[in-house]
Amino acid sequence: QGDRIDRNRLSKALQLVQSTSPSYILLASLDAARQQMALHGEALMAKTLQLADAARKQIPHVPGLSVLSSVQLPRCFSLDRTRLTVTVSGLGLTGFEVDDIFDRYLGVQAEFPSLQHLTFIISLGNTAADIDQLVQAFTTLATEYRRNADSPAGAGAGRGGFKEISRGSADSLVKPAPTVFPWSNPPLQPPLSxxxxxxxxxxxxxxxxxxxxxxxxxxxxxxxxxxxxxxxxxxxxxxxxxxxxxxxxxxxxxxxxxxxxxxxxxxxx
Missing domain, CATH: 3.90.100.10 (Orn/Lys/Arg decarboxylase, C-terminal domain)
Structure with a gap:
């Protein structure tokens, strides 16, 4: 209260040390999860990997999409098969725009979007129906976007369908996703710690x-x-x-x- 504490300085200090603590309900659930994996983990994980592999195989068949694979990561030790990272820039959409479309219209929730990608986590709780819904959502997205993108300028162009819900401007949907990244080569040495x-x-x-x-x-x-x-x-x-x-x-x-x-x-x- 009052002006005894500099709020900006306090916020700055908290960024260096603050964290979040799980609730005891969450801690108790860890015991249940441990028991489940101890008794049925191998079978559950085999099913999960099977579902993830099915999605990884089907999604690249949708025009304009690709899925990150270990072949694209020659220096990577391994690739978590339950993480699906889908590149959507081939559709002329950003990951943020696709995430918006999925959330509002197609009932699909991504783990997180980025400029060119969406990442999904396939977990023990997913079913074959979830994978079918995910693949169908991408198929619908590609079909609807291409129909809008190919429409002639003028009446109806840039309106209706999914374009009206974009977070960015309507024009941004027909441009490639940006590819500017901030990494310096060689890396710059910070002048101060x-x-x-x-x-x-x-x-x-x-x-x-x-x-x-x-x-x-x-x-x-x-x-x-x-x-x-x-x-x-x-x-x-x-x-x-x-x-x-x-x-x-x-x-x-x-x-x-x-x-x-x-x-x-x-x-x-």
């Missing part, structure tokens, strides 16, 4: 003036929940472009004092 940046004086600048300055915030787009900028790192143009694209396409940017991303907190020169 996160601790040094935390205790340094800061100022707030318009986003267009923040390039090449030292970031004072932990900025993390969700999904996938991987920080793009950390305190002490140089703010690059590619990072700013990527964050703005994520936000424009319907993603959420966490860690910013300004949720609109119009301004950015940087270290004072």
């Amino acid at each position: 996160p601790r040094e940046a935390f205790f340094a004086p800061t100022e707030i600048l318009p986003i267009e003036q923040a390039e090449s300055r030292i970031c004072a915030e932990l900025i993390c787009p969700y999904p996938p929940g991987i920080p793009v900028l950390l305190p002490g790192e140089i703010v690059t143009k590619s990072a700013l472009d990527y964050l703005q694209q994520i936000q424009t396409m319907g993603g959420v940017i966490s860690g910013c004092a300004d949720a609109t991303l119009k301004t950015l907190k940087v270290l004072t020169l």
Whole structure:
């Protein structure tokens, strides 16, 4: 209460240490889950993998879609077969837009969307009917989108069907998903450690003036929940472009004092 505590400083400190604690109901459910796996785990897991493999085999037959496989990850030790990562950019849609369509119209819930992908988790509770619904949802999506995309400009074009529910502009649905990523090659060496940046004086600048300055915030787009900028790192143009694209396409940017991303907190020169 009052002005004895700097709320912004408190929030900044909490980002470094806070976590969530499970309820005791959840903790008790772990015992039940352990017993289930001890008694029936092998059979349940075999069924789950069978369902996941069926989805992995069927979805690439839908025009414009592909599923991440171990062949595409030559340096990867292994691939979790229960995680289906579907690339949707071949439809001219972003993962956020497809997630919106699935949620509102087709009764399908993804684990998380990103600019070009949707990831689904096949669990012990899924059934063959769930896989059929997922494949049918993708088939319906591809068919309806292609019909709208091929419609001539003019009356009816860009209206009706799924286009009206896009989080982005209607025009964005007929453009390829953005492919700008903020990773530097070779990686830039942060001029300051996160601790040094935390205790340094800061100022707030318009986003267009923040390039090449030292970031004072932990900025993390969700999904996938991987920080793009950390305190002490140089703010690059590619990072700013990527964050703005994520936000424009319907993603959420966490860690910013300004949720609109119009301004950015940087270290004072």
